[in-house]
Amino acid sequence: xxxxxxxxxxxxxxxxxxxxxxxxxxxxxxxxxxxxxxxxxxxxxxxxxxxxxxxxxxxxxxxxxxxxxxxxxxxxxxxxxxxxxxxxxxxxxxxxxxxxxxxxxxxxxxxxxxxxxxxxxxxxxxxxxxxxxxxxxxxxxxxxxxxxxxxxxxxxxxxxxxxxxxxxxxxxxxxxxxxxxxxxxxxxxxxxxxxxxxxxxxxxxxxxxxxxxxxxxxxxxxxxxxxxxxxxxxxxxxxxxxxxxxxxxxxxxxxxxxxxxxxxxxxxxxxxxxxxxxxxxxxxxxxxxxxxxxxxxxxxxxxxxxxxxxxxxxxxxxxxxxxxxxxxxxxxxxxxxxxxxxxxxxxxxxxxxxxxxxxxxxxxxxxxxxxxxxxxxxxxxxxxxxxxxxxxxxxxxxxxxxxxxxxxxxxxxxxxxxxxxxxxxxxxxxxxxxxxxxxxxxxxxxxxxxxxxxxxxxxxxxxxxxxxxxxxxxxxxxxxxxxxxxxxxxxxxxxxxxxxxxxxxxxxxxxxxxxxxxxxxxxxxxxxxxxxxxxxxxxxxxxxxxxxxxxxxxxxxxxxxxxxxxxxxxxxxxxxxxxxxxx
Numbered sequence: 001x002x003x004x005x006x007x008x009x010x011x012x013x014x015x016x017x018x019x020x021x022x023x024x025x026x027x028x029x030x031x032x033x034x035x036x037x038x039x040x041x042x043x044x045x046x047x048x049x050x051x052x053x054x055x056x057x058x059x060x061x062x063x064x065x066x067x068x069x070x071x072x073x074x075x076x077x078x079x080x081x082x083x084x085x086x087x088x089x090x091x092x093x094x095x096x097x098x099x100x101x102x103x104x105x106x107x108x109x110x111x112x113x114x115x116x117x118x119x120x121x122x123x124x125x126x127x128x129x130x131x132x133x134x135x136x137x138x139x140x141x142x143x144x145x146x147x148x149x150x151x152x153x154x155x156x157x158x159x160x161x162x163x164x165x166x167x168x169x170x171x172x173x174x175x176x177x178x179x180x181x182x183x184x185x186x187x188x189x190x191x192x193x194x195x196x197x198x199x200x201x202x203x204x205x206x207x208x209x210x211x212x213x214x215x216x217x218x219x220x221x222x223x224x225x226x227x228x229x230x231x232x233x234x235x236x237x238x239x240x241x242x243x244x245x246x247x248x249x250x251x252x253x254x255x256x257x258x259x260x261x262x263x264x265x266x267x268x269x270x271x272x273x274x275x276x277x278x279x280x281x282x283x284x285x286x287x288x289x290x291x292x293x294x295x296x297x298x299x300x301x302x303x304x305x306x307x308x309x310x311x312x313x314x315x316x317x318x319x320x321x322x323x324x325x326x327x328x329x330x331x332x333x334x335x336x337x338x339x340x341x342x343x344x345x346x347x348x349x350x351x352x353x354x355x356x357x358x359x360x361x362x363x364x365x366x367x368x369x370x371x372x373x374x375x376x377x378x379x380x381x382x383x384x385x386x387x388x389x390x391x392x393x394x395x396x397x398x399x400x401x402x403x404x405x406x407x408x409x410x411x412x413x414x415x416x417x418x419x420x421x422x423x424x425x426x427x428x429x430x431x432x433x434x435x436x437x438x439x440x441x442x443x444x445x446x447x448x449x450x451x452x453x454x455x456x457x458x459x460x461x462x463x464x465x466x467x468x469x470x471x472x473x474x475x476x477x478x479x480x481x482x483x484x485x486x487x488x489x490x491x492x493x494x495x496x497x498x499x500x501x502x503x504x505x506x507x508x509x510x511x512x513x514x515x516x517x518x519x520x521x522x523x524x525x526x527x528x529x530x531x532x533x534x535x536x537x538x539x540x541x542x543x544x545x546x547x548x549x550x551x552x553x554x555x556x557x558x559x560x561x562x563x564x565x566x567x568x569x570x571x572x573x574x575x576x577x578x579x580x581x582x583x
Contacts, residue, residue: 031108037116038124039068046109047071048133050088056135059191066132068123075121082110089246089371095360096351098378101250143185143251147288149175151268154223155284158193158274165274166417167221170203171287172228173266180259180299182292184243185251186270189284195273196372198339199242199287201260201302203233203267229267239269240302241337241425244374251288252374255334257297258429262289299435300334300427305391307422308514309485309496312343312411317398323422324486325389325493326444330431332380336362337425338393341417342369342403345394349424354386361389369403369417380429386447391424413514445472448486448495449567456483458536458564473537473564475511476501485513485526502549507532508539510547529556535569538562 034042047055047065055065065071071078081087082105090104116122136142151171158165181201188194224230240260243252254260270287305323312319338347349362362375383389399407411420430436449457452474460471472486476498483498494515501511513526527547530539540559547555 031111033108033111033115036122036124037112037119038122038128039071039116040124040126040128042112042124043071043116044068044129046105046112048130050103050105050109052132053135068126068129072121072123075117079114079117082113089368090373091366091368091371092362092364092373092375094362097361097381100376100378101373139187141185141187141251141288143183143253143288143290147185148179148291149173149289151225151287151289153189153270153272153285153287154225155189155282156272156274157282158190158280159276160278160280161276164195164276164417165221167223167272167274169223169225169270169272170229171225171268171270172231173262173264173268174226174228175262175264178261178263180261180292180296181242181254181289182259183251183253183290184260185288185290186243186245186249187286187288188245189286190281192277192279193274193281194283194285195246195275195370197245197273197285198271198337198372199245200239200269200271201242201262201266202239203269228265231265231267233267240300241335241374241427242268244337244372246371246373254300255380258300258334259292259296259298260300261296262291296434298429300429301436303426303428303493305389305424305426305493305495307495307497308413309498310413310420310422311497312395312397312420314408314410315398317396317400318345319395319397321393321395321422321497323391323393323424323493323495324448325391325424325426326447326488327383327385327387327389327428328444329385329436331383331385331428331436332431333361333383333426333428334377334380335427336375336377337372338362338364338367339372339421339423339425340367340369340393340395341420342405343395343397343401343411343420344369345396347391347393347424349426350390350392351381351383352388352390354384358390382431383428388447389424389426391422393422393424395420444488444493445486446567446570448472449474452484452567454568454571455566457567459567459570460562460564462541463561471562473498473513483511487515504549504552510549510552512546527555527559528562529559530564533563536564536566538564 037043051065053059055061055063057064063070063074065074065078085104088103088105090102092099141147153169156165156167184199186197186199242260268287272285274283303325305325307321307323310321336349340347344367346363346365346367348360348364351359351361353359361381395411397404397407397411401407405418413419413421445459449459449472456475456477458473458475460473462471474484476483481501483501485494485496485498487494496513496515498511498513501509503509508529508531511528511530513528515524515526524544525546527542527545528539529542529547529552530537539562540556541562542555542559545555
């Protein structure tokens with residue numbers, strides 16, 4: 001983030017010194033503005049409200065804008081940056097909602113700054129300058145009180161130059177009883193090198209090894225802060241969104257009456273990104289957790305739609321993939337967080353209502369890994385049971401992408417930034433009750449399968465998994481096509497492509513999918529050996545193994561058996577009867 005700010009400022013300063021930029025006078029003319037715009041009366045209020053939380057001594061921005069004397073030398077740079085909407089950073093919009101943390105300037109504010117510069121950037125009457133906003137002192141908690149639990153993060157040394165550092169710090173909570181959180185705050189230790197932090201309640205992005213170095217993506221490492229952080233992670237233990245910190249971020253305060261449960265042995269994962277700033281530095285950040293009082297009225301549920309089977313072809317400049325989430329109860333969406341890596345280009349959340357009506361809830365047309373945001377809705381967005389959240393994502397793996405580490409490689413899913421992800425987080429509360437009710441998963445899978453041809457769609461039941469029919473499979477039309485694999489775990493929903501179907505002797509076939517395993521972000525292959533049956537398919541699934549024609553005989557008999565009923569057979573069965581899969 002610091003690099004982007006500095007790069008933008010440097011480019012703008014060079015432009016301003018070479019030639020006077022033509023400002024957007026036409027835009028200003030369309031908005032009613034004062035005849036004479038001055039810093040004291042008109043521009044200072046805009047800077048105070050939107051800029052000085054970062055643009056002040058000791059903070060992350062490269063120059064201070066606290067006074068006229070400090071802002072005046074940067075006047076043309078400011079006008080160009082706000083006119084191009086590079087600053088303040090904001091990259092999302094909605095057709096049906098507004099966001100409470102939208103940092104973008106209004107058209108009038110932009111026009112005011114541009115006219116101020118056109119008229120010579122005059123100060124005006126100094127006595128008309130409004131007082132500076134109350135800004136927290138460096139190193140103090142912005143909530144105004146000490147947190148109930150402070151997690152001291154391990155110090156991270158960042159060199160003056162070199163690759164970025166990606167550090168996951170893992171903390172195991174050790175408190176006497178379960179509580180719930182009303183707010184979460186990150187207190188940065190060194191704004192010059194700390195780029196951004198995403199806090200998860202639960203495991204996410206935990207590497208198998210302590211250190212992993214990649215020359216393209218930088219240095220990755222996992223730090224376990226205490227012994228409790230190393231406990232075994234359950235297979236279905238999923239991450240929940242805590243908060244995102246970037247420069248100037250306020251604490252994450254949950255809506256009144258809502259909050260996140262925190263178990264007495266919770267795992268907390270902090271995905272931290274560091275960028276060398278030209279000066280070596282050490283970051284010693286802290287995480288503050290604020291406990292709620294009384295009984296939690298509504299539990300915030302973090303769900304996500306994900307596709308761990310993505311594969312972005314080498315050189316592809318506009319590669320598309322999709323993921324889905326199904327709402328089983330009437331709910332209210334509170335916030336959204338798109339997550340991809342450096343090749344991420346755009347992400348759109350579209351609400352598909354039960355009657356087929358479609359509304360774009362969030363569109364991020366120019367996704368930037370350097371400026372990750374949680375998009376908090378001004379008002380909760382209601383969704384009825386049966387609503388599907390459809391997520392469209394695109395990537396730019398071309399040589400023209402300036403942040404692409406290597407355009408010559410096919411890029412699969414992976415938790416390092418030289419790999420890619422498609423994870424669309426959504427926080428919501430249910431209308432009835434405190435937390436989502438336990439759902440029979442079959443109707444959810446059936447709804448997803450009904451989006452495909454019924455003769456290629458199957459509801460699967462896997463031996464010993466205890467999930468009933470909560471897997472869905474759509475086979476490719478032919479060996480050159482691509483199918484889809486669905487899996488539901490509580491509030492989590494995975495969809496993955498199923499390529500490489502290969503027909504073996506007789507009615508047998510092999511194909512492969514993938515899932516996200518515990519630890520968050522790690523992809524694991526799923527290999528299938530199947531045969532067609534009267535009403536569907538049956539066979540074996542191999543966790544952590546990809547099945548090929550070369551190893552199929554070696555694997556045969558070592559997997560978990562599964563049976564799959566085709567949607568065509570299920571829909572044709574008389575009411576009250578179910579076809580018998582696997583016969």
